[in-house]
Amino acid sequence: MITLERLTKRYGDTTAVDDLSLVVRPGGVTGFLGPNGAGKSTTMRMILGLDRPTSGRALVGGRAYAELAHPLREVGALLDAKALHPGRSARDHLRALARTHDIPRGRVDEVLGMVGLSDVAGRRAGTFSLGMGQRLGIAAALLGDPATLMFDEPVNGLDPDGVMWIRRLIRSLAAEGRTIFVSSHLMSEMQLTADQLVVIGRGRLLADAPLSEVLAGAPTAGVTVRGPELTALSRELAAAGAVVRDEGDRLSVGGASVEDVGRTAHRLGVLLYELSPRQVSLEQAYMELTAEAVEYGGTR
Numbered sequence: 670m671i672t673l674e675r676l677t678k679r680y681g682d683t684t685a686v687d688d689l690s691l692v693v694r695p696g697g698v699t700g701f702l703g704p705n706g707a708g709k710s711t712t713m714r715m716i717l718g719l720d721r722p723t724s725g726r727a728l729v730g731g732r733a734y735a736e737l738a739h740p741l742r743e744v745g746a747l748l749d750a751k752a753l754h755p756g757r758s759a760r761d762h763l764r765a766l767a768r769t770h771d772i773p774r775g776r777v778d779e780v781l782g783m784v785g786l787s788d789v790a791g792r793r794a795g796t797f798s799l800g801m802g803q804r805l806g807i808a809a810a811l812l813g814d815p816a817t818l819m820f821d822e823p824v825n826g827l828d829p830d831g832v833m834w835i836r837r838l839i840r841s842l843a844a845e846g847r848t849i850f851v852s853s854h855l856m857s858e859m860q861l862t863a864d865q866l867v868v869i870g871r872g873r874l875l876a877d878a879p880l881s882e883v884l885a886g887a888p889t890a891g892v893t894v895r896g897p898e899l900t901a902l903s904r905e906l907a908a909a910g911a912v913v914r915d916e917g918d919r920l921s922v923g924g925a926s927v928e929d930v931g932r933t934a935h936r937l938g939v940l941l942y943e944l945s946p947r948q949v950s951l952e953q954a955y956m957e958l959t960a961e962a963v964e965y966g967g968t969r
């Protein structure tokens with residue numbers, strides 16, 4: 670579990686993280702989203718003790734990183750996959766990590782197998798492709814079998830096979846009951862991977878809710894209704910506070926659920942041919958959430 674308590678980080682005049690409080694729970698994938706410069710990496714670095722908060726606290730399993738007796742066994746992270754010693758083999762890289770963190774040597778071959786690098790374990794990490802480097806970074810994160818894992822942009826630059834592999838791995842790690850905190854700019858990927866979303870903008874919390882709630886709460890989410898005669902229904906829904914748009918043979922209804930619309934139609938005895946929730950993509954919901962918090966927005 671990750672707990673942030675009024676976490677704040679300032680660099681001179683820039684407030685990178687601004688009074689952030691939240692809990693990332695085990696057993697699910699929490700997506701960490703926000704525009705460029707929102708403060709995601711800074712937050713992750715503070716959780717890992719790589720940056721000191723100006724005020725507030727970041728805790729892993731109830732403790733600050735510096736207080737963890739065996740940090741790699743509590744929290745694993747993939748922050749920058751290129752931060753490797755290029756001359757070392759993948760196996761030697763992991764062995765060095767295991768040695769300094771009191772992790773049994775046998776675990777190295779185990780994690781190499783988990784990430785599919787057993788066959789190239791003797792090759793120098795500097796010769797690895799981006800995808801292989803990413804797998805090695807994940808092997809390092811898994812080395813201590815930690816209950817909490819953080820991934821910063823894990824699928825950046827990967828081919829579709831690599832993306833699918835990481836998605837499955839992340840889902841299976843969550844299913845084992847671990848706490849998974851993943852940042853990404855790829856909304857379509859997050860929609861497939863995350864259960865819970867934390868969205869920040871300019872260092873501040875914009876949303877902390879289940880994915881389904883973020884999608885349903887988007888202003889453009891709504892209900893489509895089709896039928897031969899919808900005037901009475903339209904009037905009734907509008908009177909109840911819904912935003913109703915007449916689109917010819919259908920109504921587009923905002924601010925009401927399919928249940929609300931179905932109940933009203935039934936009460937009025939209105940015949941319906943279709944009653945369906947309008948799917949909003951996470952990309953759309955995200956754009957609406959973060960519209961005001963984008964640092965360098967183009968014209969939309």
Ligand SMILES: Nc1ncnc2c1ncn2[C@@H]1O[C@H](COP(=O)(O)OP(=O)(O)OP(=O)(O)O)[C@@H](O)[C@H]1O
Nearest residue numbers: 680683684685703704705706707708709710711712
């Ligand atoms: N070491 C630093 N010194 C000064 N400013 C910094 C430093 N690190 C980050 N910042 C600033 O803090 C803010 C948050 O940056 P951060 O890298 O955490 O954002 P991010 O959400 O990870 O962005 P991206 O999606 O682009 O990776 C930015 O305005 C950035 O310029």
